[in-house]
Amino acid sequence: MPNGKITKRSVDALQPKDRDEFMWDTDLRGFGVKITPKGTKTYIVQYRMGGRSTGTSRWTIGQHGAWSPNSAREEAERILRKVGSGTDPRIEANDKAAADQARKLDNIRFDFATYGERFLAEYGKQKWRPRTYASAESNMRRWVFPTLAGKSLLTIERRDVVSIFDRLPSSSPALPRSIFALVRKLFTWAVERGDLERSPIEGMGSPAAVASRDRVLSDHELSLIAVFADDLGAPFAAFFRLLIVTGQRRDEVAGMSWSEVDRDSLEWVIPARRSKNAKEHTVPLNDLALIELDGLAGGNSWPHAGFVFTTTGKTPISGYSKAKMRLDGIVQRHSIRPISAWRIHDLRRTFATAMQRLNVRFEVTEALLNHVSGSKSGTAGVYQRHDWKPEKRVAMDAWAVHLQKLIAKLADSS
Numbered sequence: 001m002p003n004g005k006i007t008k009r010s011v012d013a014l015q016p017k018d019r020d021e022f023m024w025d026t027d028l029r030g031f032g033v034k035i036t037p038k039g040t041k042t043y044i045v046q047y048r049m050g051g052r053s054t055g056t057s058r059w060t061i062g063q064h065g066a067w068s069p070n071s072a073r074e075e076a077e078r079i080l081r082k083v084g085s086g087t088d089p090r091i092e093a094n095d096k097a098a099a100d101q102a103r104k105l106d107n108i109r110f111d112f113a114t115y116g117e118r119f120l121a122e123y124g125k126q127k128w129r130p131r132t133y134a135s136a137e138s139n140m141r142r143w144v145f146p147t148l149a150g151k152s153l154l155t156i157e158r159r160d161v162v163s164i165f166d167r168l169p170s171s172s173p174a175l176p177r178s179i180f181a182l183v184r185k186l187f188t189w190a191v192e193r194g195d196l197e198r199s200p201i202e203g204m205g206s207p208a209a210v211a212s213r214d215r216v217l218s219d220h221e222l223s224l225i226a227v228f229a230d231d232l233g234a235p236f237a238a239f240f241r242l243l244i245v246t247g248q249r250r251d252e253v254a255g256m257s258w259s260e261v262d263r264d265s266l267e268w269v270i271p272a273r274r275s276k277n278a279k280e281h282t283v284p285l286n287d288l289a290l291i292e293l294d295g296l297a298g299g300n301s302w303p304h305a306g307f308v309f310t311t312t313g314k315t316p317i318s319g320y321s322k323a324k325m326r327l328d329g330i331v332q333r334h335s336i337r338p339i340s341a342w343r344i345h346d347l348r349r350t351f352a353t354a355m356q357r358l359n360v361r362f363e364v365t366e367a368l369l370n371h372v373s374g375s376k377s378g379t380a381g382v383y384q385r386h387d388w389k390p391e392k393r394v395a396m397d398a399w400a401v402h403l404q405k406l407i408a409k410l411a412d413s414s
Contacts, residue, residue, distance in 0.1 A: 002023070003025070016035055016039040017035075017037065021034070028080075031044075031072075042062065045080065057088070110154050111150070111152060112145075112149055112153055113145050116149075120137055130273070131251060136182050139175075143167070143179055144164055158200050181206070184199070184206075213343070213349070217347070220410070224335055229241055232326060234295075236323045236327075238292040238293075238309070239253060239323075242289060244347055246283055251274075252274060254318070256308040256316075257305065258297075258308055261302065263300060266393075268283040268289075269282050270283065270370070277372055279372070286397050286399065286400035296309075320344060351368075351369075355368065355399070367387070367388040367391075368395060
């Protein structure tokens with residue numbers, strides 16, 4: 001095929017033959033067009049990396065139509081300039097393809113949602129207690145992933161993290177601090193692993209802690225909850241009353257299993273894996289606690305396994321907030337003196353305050369709450385091994401008597 005200047009007219013005029021044919025441009029050495037037997041026309045550039053002793057290499061620019069002769073010529077000139085400077089476009093392309101592939105893999109590996117799942121599995125499940133992990137996983141999926149998913153861990157900036165907090169509801173004042181601690185740990189973990197050079201929130205101050213609550217329910221309010229909880233039915237009626245009677249944490253009561261309670265010894269033993277401070281905790285069961293547990297068991301012969309508070313038989317109860325809203329509505333409808341705003345944890349604070357009113361020693365109250373305070377830490381914790389078991393039982397029995405009087409007083413006044 002004769003050579004000539006490559007123009008649209010000359011390329012359009014090319015006709016296919018029974019094998020590949022080439023037309024080389026007379027103005028730009030190495031620039032050409034190939035036509036196949038099927039009539040496909042492709043712009044190419046041919047070059048040598050070195051002198052005449054080296055073989056020729058051929059680079060495909062693209063098909064005629066997608067490329068015009070002028071644009072193909074400009075691309076050929078660019079490639080030949082690289083060759084002239086000692087850069088082989090094939091090696092450069094391979095390097096670029098490798099870099100693009102590595103970048104693609106990094107985008108997959110460091111996609112925040114993917115990395116967050118890995119953090120939860122490899123750090124959270126290994127380091128955190130089940131309850132802590134469950135809370136962190138919930139916060140991650142509900143508040144963090146929706147904002148950062150789709151972004152690369154490597155490109156996330158502080159303003160991206162700040163946008164998480166902009167979306168948090170003002171009705172949960174403690175939530176920002178929890179979310180901050182979670183994302184800070186994730187970024188710290190990434191830095192420790194060498195996946196990230198530095199945390200995007202390095203130097204960023206933690207949200208202010210929520211002021212400690214001091215809400216303590218009055219005797220009248222406590223008796224209203226105890227009495228009208230009955231309208232909730234099982235298992236939430238007994239759940240709220242056992243919160244009052246035992247003074248234990250919400251999740252500890254909700255997760256109670258029949259294997260933890262013993263009617264003969266009148267004890268509830270919360271295993272270390274379920275207690276907040278990871279220490280086994282024994283709670284004496286008084287007469288009011290027995291009434292609730294007997295009611296749930298259908299008699300004084302308790303099951304040996306399974307959850308005490310369950311609606312499925314497979315998992316402990318949840319939906320505390322909805323149950324409390326129902327309870328508040330019931331009290332509002334039936335009581336002349338409604339209860340002021342309160343939270344479930346206020347029942348535990350009320351229990352602790354009542355112990356002091358009943359002249360229970362501070363150390364005994366702390367033991368009932370499973371607190372590790374100044375009375376049980378440091379040197380005192382090493383040498384003071386008394387478990388206050390007798391004193392705890394006396395205190396719990398006194399608390400039952402006090403509650404029975406409150407309930408009787410409410411009944412007399414209604």
